[in-house]
Amino acid sequence: MNIDINVLDESEKIIFALRSLYSRYGYERYRMGKFEEYDLYSRNKDFLVSDSVITFTDTNGKLMALKPDVTLSIIKNSKDTPDAVNKLYYNENVYRVSKGSNSFREIMQTGLECIGNVDENCIKEVLKLAAESMGEVTDECMLEVSNLEILSGLTDAVPASGDVKKSLIKCIREKNRHGIRKICSENDIDESLAEDLCELVSIYGRPDEIMDRLSSLCGKYGLETEADRLAQVVSVFDGTPVKGRVVIDFSEVSDMNYYNGIIFRGFISGVPDSVLSGGQYDRLMKKMGRRSKAIGFAVYLDKLHGLMNRRS
Secondary structure, eight states: OOGGGGGOOOHHHHHHHHHHHHTTTEEEEEEOOOEEEEEHHHTTTOOOSSSSSOOEEEESEEEEEEEEEEEHHHHHSOOOTTSSSEEEEEEEEEEHHHHHHHSEEEEEEEEEEEEEOOOOOHHHHHHHHHHHHTTTTOSEEEEEEEEEEHHHHHTTTSSHHHHHHHHHHHHHHTOOHHHHHHHHHTTOOOOHHHHHHHHHHEEEEHHHHHHHHHHHHHHHHTTHHHHHHHHHHHHGGGGGGGGGEEEEEETTTOOTOOEEEEEEEEEEETTTOOOOOEEHHHHHHHHHHOOOOOEEEEOOHHHHHHHHHHHH
């Protein structure tokens, strides 16, 4: 069947292009219902973009929710496949508070999940697809990549309480070196460790520009393997037009109760917030009783509305 792409609006064209992209890489479409038991979200509120959820009581008395997230539903309803790789993509509506309007909206979200025996090749493929997904929207895009194991390794070296470490991570997310030094000084944390945390914050740029600095820093804390792993993963972009649009940025921080390893966010020119986010979430899988590993990302189509309206 031939499709006249001219009858599609900008949003539909992007969705159609992304579906075609994921299908070419062997991802199968996953379909789901609009509702889930509210308990699924109440137990994982920190994982959600917003903890505001629309709820209602079903005819059987169960408290239900309009789906605010896709990943949790996929994990809950799919089989645990630790010895195989299950590659899924979705194109679903979610219901949550929109940052722009500060009110509940029905939002179209497209993304993919790679679940099961996830190895380095799977991670490379998902990263590559993240970059190509933004490329379907515009060439003026950037992918920021980090490795949470490096951040975790440095914060584990801090001899302080969990609250102090959370404050340090907040400063790292904000690239607040003054705040890092102040917290370390107030809690009698060695000055050299404070400077290493500041060095981690300042490491930002293309992989070939910053990898020597990163390896030197990681060597102090026995994290050479994690630095090498990050370098190997982003090497998937070597020799591609995307290479110059990929940067390492350790201010990319996700909730370490759920995420681990490689995480990333995508930005495009003309949109002030990230339009894509993803990463490895093995800890979430374990929390939900799964043996499988997982990595995935979502494209937030609602954040592209302004750009698409200007195009139209």
